[in-house]
Amino acid sequence: MRTKWLFNLQLAFTLLVCAFLIVPVILSIMAGLTVNYLVGIESGLTLRWVMEVWNGYRNTIFLSIGISLACLVVTLLIGIPTAYVLARRQSALARAIEELLVMPVAVPGLATALALIVTYGSLSGFRTSWAFILVGHVLFTLPFMVRSVLAVLMAIDLNTLEEGAASLGASWWRRFRDIVLPNCRAGILAGSLMVVTLSMGEFNMTWLLHTPFTKTLPVGLADAYASLRLEIGSAYTLVFFLMIMPLLLALQAFAQPRLKKFVAEDDIHE
Amino acid sequence: MGPRVKPGVTAQIFPSPRASSCETRGPIFSVPEETTTKMQRETRRLILLLLPAGIFFSAFFLIPMAELFLIGGTGKEGWAAYASIITNRNYFNSLLATLGVAVLTTIVTLIISGISGVFLQRHKFPGNGTLVAMLTFPLAFPGVVIGFMVIMLAGRQGLIGTVSEALTGDKIVFAYSLAGLFMGYVYFSIPRTILTVMAAAEKLDPKLEEAARSLGASPFRVVVDVIIPGLKPAFISAGAICFATAVGAFGTAFTLAAKINVLPMVIYTEFTLSANIAMAAALSFVLGAVTWIVLALARTAAGGTVAAAG
Amino acid sequence: MSDINPMSIALKTCAKTFADGTKALEPLDLSINAGETVVFLGPSGCGKTTTLRIIAGLEEPDAGGQVLFDGQDVTQTPIEQRNVGMVFQSYALFPNMSVAENIGYGLKIRKMPSSQIRTRVGEMLGMMQIEKLANRRIDQLSGGQRQRVALARAIAVRPRALLLDEPLTALDAKLRDTLRLEIDTLLRSLQITAIYVTHDQAEAMALGDRIVVMEHGRVAQIGAPRDIYQKPATRFVADFIGTMNRLNGAVRNGVFTCRAGDLPWPEAPADASEILFRPEDIRVTESGEASRLQGTIASAFFLGDRTRLFVEVGEKLPLVVESTARRDFSRGEQIGLAIDPRGILIL
Numbered sequence: 008m009r010t011k012w013l014f015n016l017q018l019a020f021t022l023l024v025c026a027f028l029i030v031p032v033i034l035s036i037m038a039g040l041t042v043n044y045l046v047g048i049e050s051g052l053t054l055r056w057v058m059e060v061w062n063g064y065r066n067t068i069f070l071s072i073g074i075s076l077a078c079l080v081v082t083l084l085i086g087i088p089t090a091y092v093l094a095r096r097q098s099a100l101a102r103a104i105e106e107l108l109v110m111p112v113a114v115p116g117l118a119t120a121l122a123l124i125v126t127y128g129s130l131s132g133f134r135t136s137w138a139f140i141l142v143g144h145v146l147f148t149l150p151f152m153v154r155s156v157l158a159v160l161m162a163i164d165l166n167t168l169e170e171g172a173a174s175l176g177a178s179w180w181r182r183f184r185d186i187v188l189p190n191c192r193a194g195i196l197a198g199s200l201m202v203v204t205l206s207m208g209e210f211n212m213t214w215l216l217h218t219p220f221t222k223t224l225p226v227g228l229a230d231a232y233a234s235l236r237l238e239i240g241s242a243y244t245l246v247f248f249l250m251i252m253p254l255l256l257a258l259q260a261f262a263q264p265r266l267k268k269f270v271a272e273d274d275i276h277e
Numbered sequence: 278m279g280p281r282v283k284p285g286v287t288a289q290i291f292p293s294p295r296a297s298s299c300e301t302r303g304p305i306f307s308v309p310e311e312t313t314t315k316m317q318r319e320t321r322r323l324i325l326l327l328l329p330a331g332i333f334f335s336a337f338f339l340i341p342m343a344e345l346f347l348i349g350g351t352g353k354e355g356w357a358a359y360a361s362i363i364t365n366r367n368y369f370n371s372l373l374a375t376l377g378v379a380v381l382t383t384i385v386t387l388i389i390s391g392i393s394g395v396f397l398q399r400h401k402f403p404g405n406g407t408l409v410a411m412l413t414f415p416l417a418f419p420g421v422v423i424g425f426m427v428i429m430l431a432g433r434q435g436l437i438g439t440v441s442e443a444l445t446g447d448k449i450v451f452a453y454s455l456a457g458l459f460m461g462y463v464y465f466s467i468p469r470t471i472l473t474v475m476a477a478a479e480k481l482d483p484k485l486e487e488a489a490r491s492l493g494a495s496p497f498r499v500v501v502d503v504i505i506p507g508l509k510p511a512f513i514s515a516g517a518i519c520f521a522t523a524v525g526a527f528g529t530a531f532t533l534a535a536k537i538n539v540l541p542m543v544i545y546t547e548f549t550l551s552a553n554i555a556m557a558a559a560l561s562f563v564l565g566a567v568t569w570i571v572l573a574l575a576r577t578a579a580g581g582t583v584a585a586a587g
Numbered sequence: 588m589s590d591i592n593p594m595s596i597a598l599k600t601c602a603k604t605f606a607d608g609t610k611a612l613e614p615l616d617l618s619i620n621a622g623e624t625v626v627f628l629g630p631s632g633c634g635k636t637t638t639l640r641i642i643a644g645l646e647e648p649d650a651g652g653q654v655l656f657d658g659q660d661v662t663q664t665p666i667e668q669r670n671v672g673m674v675f676q677s678y679a680l681f682p683n684m685s686v687a688e689n690i691g692y693g694l695k696i697r698k699m700p701s702s703q704i705r706t707r708v709g710e711m712l713g714m715m716q717i718e719k720l721a722n723r724r725i726d727q728l729s730g731g732q733r734q735r736v737a738l739a740r741a742i743a744v745r746p747r748a749l750l751l752d753e754p755l756t757a758l759d760a761k762l763r764d765t766l767r768l769e770i771d772t773l774l775r776s777l778q779i780t781a782i783y784v785t786h787d788q789a790e791a792m793a794l795g796d797r798i799v800v801m802e803h804g805r806v807a808q809i810g811a812p813r814d815i816y817q818k819p820a821t822r823f824v825a826d827f828i829g830t831m832n833r834l835n836g837a838v839r840n841g842v843f844t845c846r847a848g849d850l851p852w853p854e855a856p857a858d859a860s861e862i863l864f865r866p867e868d869i870r871v872t873e874s875g876e877a878s879r880l881q882g883t884i885a886s887a888f889f890l891g892d893r894t895r896l897f898v899e900v901g902e903k904l905p906l907v908v909e910s911t912a913r914r915d916f917s918r919g920e921q922i923g924l925a926i927d928p929r930g931i932l933i934l
Contacts, residue, residue, distance in 0.1 A: 013496070017396040024393050025411050028467060031426035032414070034436060038429070045434060085333055088326035095323060106573075108330070111338055113569045115525025117541050118561035121548065122341035125348050125558060142337050149330070164677055170645055171679030173666045175693030175744060179322065185692070189683035208419035210528040215548070225528070229421045232532050237434055244425055251417055258417075259410060315647045315665065316606075 036248070039241035056242035060231075064243060067227035068250070074137055074223060075206035078144040082202050085145075086152035087195065091187060093153070094160035108153055111146040116211025119146060124215060137221045143212040148205050152198035159194030160187075197258070204254045208247075224250070342565075345558045352555025359559050368543065368560065375539040378455060379523035382462040383516045386470050389463070391512070394474030395504065409475070416468040420461075420528020427452050427461040427533060453534040461529040466519040477511030478504075510579040517575030521568045540564055593621040593780040594657040594747040596642060601652035603637050603804075611637040612804045614652070621657075624774050624781040626795035628788060630827070634804035635784045636752055642782060643750050644669045656747065672741030676753040678733045680725045686736050687712070687721040693744035711739040714773075731762045738773070748780040755790065767793055788828045792816070800824050822934050825863055832906045833863050846901030848880040850926055859933045866907045868930025871896070871922050878923025882906065887916040898922065 039057065042050040089108070093101050111119050120143060128134050168190065172182040188195075210225040217226050224247060231240045350356040362368045397409055418426070431437045431452040441449040451457050481504065489503050505512075527541040540560065548557035596619040603612040612634040619625050627635035640646040642654060644666035654662045661669055680689050690711050691704045699707070712718045715735040720728065728736065734754060741749060754770070755763045771794055774781050785791055791798050792812040800807040800815060800823075807827075808820040819825035836845030838859055843852045852859075872878040882898035885905050894916055897905040908924065910916070 014400065017392060017400075021393040021396055021408060021412075024389055024467065025408055027430075028415055028464065029411050030436065031429040031464075034429040035425065081333075085329040089330040092323045092327045095319075104327070107339075108334065110569060113521060113572045114342075114565035115527065115541060115561065115568060117525070117527050117544055118345065118565040119338070119341075121544075121554075121558055121561050122345035123337065125554065126341040126344040145333065146338055149334075153330075163682065164679070167675055167677050167679040168681060170666070171673065171675060172681070172692070173645075174643065174671060174673035174750075175740070176667045176670070176696040177692075178667055181696060186681055186683070190681070192683075204417040208417050208422070210419040210421050210531075211526065214527070214531065215545075225419045225421050228419075228425070229528070229532060232421065232425055232428075240425060241429075244422060247422065255414065255417060259413065315644075 032248070035241045035244050037241075038238055039243075039245040041238065044237055044241070056238045057245065059239055060243045060246055064224075064227045064231070067222045067224045068246065070137060070221065071207050071224035072250075074141055074144060075203045077141050078148055078206040079199055079202050081141070081145045082149050082152040083195070083199070086149055086198070087156055087188075087191075089149075090153045090156035090160060090191075090194075091183070093157050094165050105153070105157075109150045112150050116143070116147065116209070117215065119143065120212040120215035123212075135218050135220060140213055140216045140221055140223065143216050144206045144209055147209060147212060148202040151201040151205065152195075155198030155201060156191050156194040159191040163190050200254055200258045204251055204258065207251055207254070342562075346562050348555055349559030349562050350555070352553065352559070354556075358556055359563060361556070362560060362563050368540075371538045371540050371543045374455060375524055375541075378459050378462065378539065379520045381459060382466060382523040383519040385459075386463050386466040386519045387512055387516050390467055390470035390474050390515070391508065394471045395478045395508070397471070398475045398478035409471075412471050413468045415464065416472075418465070420465070420526050420530075421532045422528075423461045423465045424529040424532025426464060427457050427529070431457055431460065453536070455537060455539075457533050458530055458537055458539065461533065462519070462523045462526065465526070465529065466522060470515040470519060473511050473515040474508060477508050481507045513575050513579040517572050517579075521572050524571075525564060525568050592745075592747055593778055595619060595621045595655075596748060596780060596782070597653075597655040597658075598638070598642070598648075599653040599655065601638070601641055601648040601654065603634070603641060603646060603652075604649050610804055612641070612648075615806060617799065617806070617809075619780060619782065621780055622778045624783060624794055624796045626791040626798045627782065627784045627801060628786070628791040628795075628798050628827075629801035629807075630786060632803075633801040635786075635799075635801050637804075638801070639750055639752055639782055639784045642748075643671055643673055670744070670747050672744060672746030672749045674734075674737050674741050674749070674751040674754045676756050678737040678757075680728075680733055680736055680740070682725050684725070685721070686717070686723050686725070686728070689725070689736055690740045690743050693740065697744065707743055711743045714742075715739045730758050731766060734758065734766060735769075738770070742773075742777070742779075746779070748782065749774070749777075751781065751783045753784055753786070755787070756785070763787075763790075770794065792828075800827065802827075819932070819934070825932065825934060830866050830907050831863050832866065832869065833861055833902070833904070834900070834906075835861050835902060847882055847924070848878075850879055851928070853928070856933060861933070863932040863934060864926055864930045866895075866909045868927040869906065869908050870925055870927075871908060871910045871912060872925050876923065876925075878925055880924040880926070882922060882924055884916055884918055884920045884922060886918060896922075898924065900924075 037048065038044040040052050040054070041048055042053045042055070089104075093105055123139070123143060124134075127139070133139055165187070168186050169182050172186045177185065208225055209223075210229065213223050213226055214229065217223060222230070228240070228243055228247060231243045349358055352358050354361060357364070362372055393412065397405060397412075415423070415426075429435055431450060433450055433452075435450065435452060438448045438450050441447055452460075485503050485507070486499050489499050494502060525541060527545065530537045530539055530542050531545070541564070544557050544560045544564065547553045547560065598615055598617040600614040600616060601612065602610075602614040604610050615634075615638065617638075627638055629635045637646060641648050641652070644654075644661070644664060648654065648662065652662065653660055656669070666673075681692065684692065687708050691708045694704045694707060708721070709718075712721055715738060717732060717735050717739070720732060720736070725733065725736075737754070751770075755766055758766065767790055770783075774794070783790075783794055795812055797809060798812055798815050799809050802823050808815055808824045810818075810820075815824060816828055819828065825831045834843075834845045834847065836843050836849075836859075838844075838852050841852050842849045843859065843862065880900070882900040882905075885897045885899045887897075888895045893909050893911045896908040896910060896916055898908050899905050906924070916922075
C-alpha cells in the first residue's frame with residue numbers, strides 16, 4: 008500500500024537522523040570507558056579515564072554547579088518580577104523591554120563577553136572572580152526565565168485573579184505571594200531547569216570570561232579536547248552527560264502536555 | 278420599590294451568631310492622606326519591580342555594548358574598522374564563509390526537521406516517545422561538546438573514517454574543516470528545530486488536510502498547499518535561530534580547529550593572538566548587529582515571537 | 588438580626604476617561620439604598636462595567652468624582668480596604684487553591700482563626716449546596732459550580748455590598764435560568780446591597796429592585812423594571828428592553844392614520860407622527876370582527892403556546908404580533924389587527 012510505503016520511508020529517514028544524533032554520543036561514552044579506543048572494546052573496560060578527569064578537573068565541575076545555582080538564584084530574583092511587570096503592562100514599552108532582554112541571546116556570546124571585558128576587565132578583583140562569569144551567564148539565561156514565567160502569566164487571567172484577591176482584602180504583597188507566585192509555579196520550574204542547564208553548558212562567553220582560576224566544566228572540556236587523549240576527552244564528556252541528563256529528562260517530562268485531564272463532573276443541579 | 282427584607286430566611290443562611298471580632302469594619306474607610314491615583318501607585322510599584330533587572334541589564338549589557346562600539350573605533354583604522362568587514366579581503370572572505378555555512382545549515386536543518394517533525398507528530402506508534410526523546414537529547418549540548426561529537430563521527434579516529442577505510446582503504450576525515458563545522462551546526466540545530474516543527478504541526482487543523490483531500494488534492498499537493506503554508510511561521514522562526522546560531526557560535530569551531538575561517542574564530546584570533554582589541558570589538562559588534570537584525574526580521578515575518586537561540 | 592450590615596452607596600459626578608482618551612463614562616450621579624438590588628443594564632461599551640469597577644475601587648473616577656459608602660468618601664480607598672464582595676464574569680477563582688481554600692481566602696486575609704474559617708466555609712458550602720466539592724480543584728469544576736464557588740467566596744467575608752459583573756454570561760441558557768433564580772433568592776435573603784451588571788434584559792427584569800439603563804456612558808433611564816418596560820423614557824430604552832412595534836402616521840380629525848389603516852385617537856396629545864406598542868398590546872382580530880388596521884403575514888413561527896407573526900403593514904419594519912389563536916397562519920394571508928389603546932406610547 009502506498010501510504011504504508013510512505014510511512015516506512017519517513018520512519019527510516021527519522022531513524023537515520025536519530026542515529027546521526029545518538030551514535031556519536033554512544034561512541035564517546037564507549038571511548039570514555041575503554042582502555043584504548045583505537046584498539047576497541049577488546050582492550051577492556053576501565054574507569055581509569057573517568058578517575059583521571061575527576062582528579063584533574065573536579066574543580067570545574069564544582070564551579071559549574073556553583074555558578075549555575077547562583078545564576079538560578081539571580082534569575083529568579085530579578086526575572087520573576089520582570090515577567091510580572093511585562094505581564095501586567097502590555098504596552099509598546101513593555102514589548103521593547105522584552106526585546107532588549109532577549110538581545111544577549113541573539114547577539115553572539117563572543118560579542119557580549121568582549122563588551123564585558125573592555126568595560127570591566129580593569130577591575131581585577133571582579134575580572135578574576137567567578138562573579139564575572141556569573142554576570143555573563145545571568146545575561147544569557149535571564150530571557151529564558153522571563154519568557155517561561157511570562158508565558159504562564161499570560162495564559163492565566165492574571166489581572167482578574169489579582170482583582171479577585173484584592174476584592175477579598177488582599178494587599179499587593181499577599182496577592183503576589185498567594186496568587187501570582189503559586190500560579191506561575193510551572194513557568195518558574197521550567198525556567199529554572201532551563202537556566203541551570205544552559206548555564207552548565209555555556210561556553211561562547213565563558214571561554215573569554217574565564218581565568219585559569221575560574222574554569223567551568225565546558226572550559227575544561229575544551230582544554231581536554233585540545234590537549235589530552237581522546238579517551239580522557241570522552242570520559243569528561245561522559246561526566247558532563249551524567250550531570251545534564253537529569254536536567255534534560257526533567258525538562259522533557261515537563262514539556263509534555265499534562266496528560267491528566269480532569270473532566271468536570273456534571274453540575275450537581277443539572 | 279424599596280429594599281426587600283425577609284429576616285426569617287437570613288437567620289437560616291447565617292445560623293452562627295456574629296462569629297468573630299476579626300472582621301475589619303472600623304478603619305477600612307479611612308481616607309489616605311496622599312492624593313496619588315491608583316494608576317500612579319501601581320506604575321510606581323511596577324517600576325520598582327523592574328528596577329533590579331533594569332540596573333543589572335544596563336550595567337552589564339547596555340553600557341558594555343556601548344563601550345564595545347566606542348572601542349571599535351579606537352584602532353589604527355579608526356571608525357573605518359566598522360567597514361573593514363567589507364573592505365578587508367580576509368574579513369570579507371570569512372564573512373562569506375560564515376554566511377554560506379549558516380545558510381546551508383538553515384536549509385538542511387529545516388528539511389530534515391520538517392520531515393521528521395511532521396512525521397513524529399502525525400504518527401503515534403510504539404517507540405515514538407523514545408525517538409522524540411533521543412532526537413531532542415542534544416538540545417543543551419554546548420558548542421564544544423557538539424564539536425567533539427563531530428570528531429567522534431568524522432575525526433581522525435572517527436566512525437566515518439574507520440568504516441570508509443575498511444570498505445575502500447581510503448580514510449575519510451572532514452571534521453576539521455568547514456564541512457565538519459557545517460555538520461556540527463546541523464547536529465546542534467536539529468533538536469530545537471524538530472521541537473518547534475512538532476509544536477506547530479500539533480496546531481495544524483487536520484480538517485484542512487481533509488478538506489483539501491475531499492477537493493481531490495494528492496498527498497503531494499496537500500503537503501505543498503496545506504502543510505508547508507501552515508508550518509511557515511515555525512519554519513521562519515526556527516530557521517532564523519539556526520541561522521543566528523551558525524553565525525555566532527564559537528565553541529564548535531574552536532573545538533574542531535583554529536584554522537576554520539569563520540568570523541567568530543577571526544574575532545577570537547584578533548583578540549587573543551593579535552591583541553587587536555579594537556578590531557575584535559568592531560567585528561563582534563557588526564556580527565552581533567547582523568544576528569540581531571536577522572532574528573528581528575524573522576520575528577516580524579513570522580508574526581509571533583521567535584524563541585531565542587541557545 | 589443579619590450579619591450583613593448593608594450600606595448605601597452614592598456616586599457623585601463620577602466620570603471616567605481612559606488613558607487613551609476614550610470617554611467610558613459621562614459624569615454620573617447615583618444613589619443606591621442600603622439593601623437594594625440595582626441592575627446596570629446596557630449593551631457592551633455603555634459604561635456599566637466601568638461604573639461597577641469605580642464602585643469596587645478597581646477604577647478611579649476622573650478628578651472631581653466621589654464614591655460614598657454610607658456617606659463616607661472612599662474614592663481614595665483601594666478595593667482591598669472597601670470590604671465589598673465581588674463576583675467576576677470569568678469567576679476569578681484561584682487555580683492554586685481548592686474550593687474550600689478559595690472560599691476561606693478572604694477570611695484568612697482578615698486573620699480569622701482557622702477553626703472559625705472552617706465553620707464559615709462549611710456554612711457557605713451548605714448555602715450554595717456544594718458541600719461535596721469542598722476539596723476539589725478549580726479545574727475540576729463545571730461552569731455552574733464555579734459560579735457558586737465564586738458567589739460563596741464573595742459572601743463569606745460578609746461584605747457590605749455585593750458587586751456582580753455579568754456573573755451568568757459565560758453559562759449556557761438553561762443553567763442561567765437556574766442560577767438567576769438562586770441569585771435572586773440569595774439576594775433577597777441576605778438583604779445585602781447588590782449591584783448587578785448585565786446586558787441581558789431578562790436577568791435585569793428578574794433581579795433588579797431598580798434598573799439603570801445605560802447607553803454610551805450615560806444613564807438613559809432609572810426605574811423599577813415595570814416602569815422601564817411600560818414607560819420607557821427614550822427610544823433607546825424602548826428598543827433595548829423587550830420588543831417594540833412602531834407605526835408612522837399622523838393624527839387628523841381625532842383619528843391616527845397610517846399605511847395599514849387608522850385607529851381612534853384620544854383628545855390629548857393633539858398630535859403624533861409615530862406610535863409605539865408592545866407585541867402583547869396588538870392582536871389579530873377574529874373573523875367577522877370589524878378591524879380598521881390591515882396587514883399581510885410575512886412569516887409565522889409556531890412556538891407551541893403561541894404563534895409569532897411578522898406582519899407587513901407598509902412600514903420599514905414588519906409588526907411583531909403574538910397570537911394564541913388555535914389556527915394556522917400562512918404566509919401572504921391578509922389579517923385584521925387591533926391595538927389596545929392603553930399600550931400605546933409616544934416618545
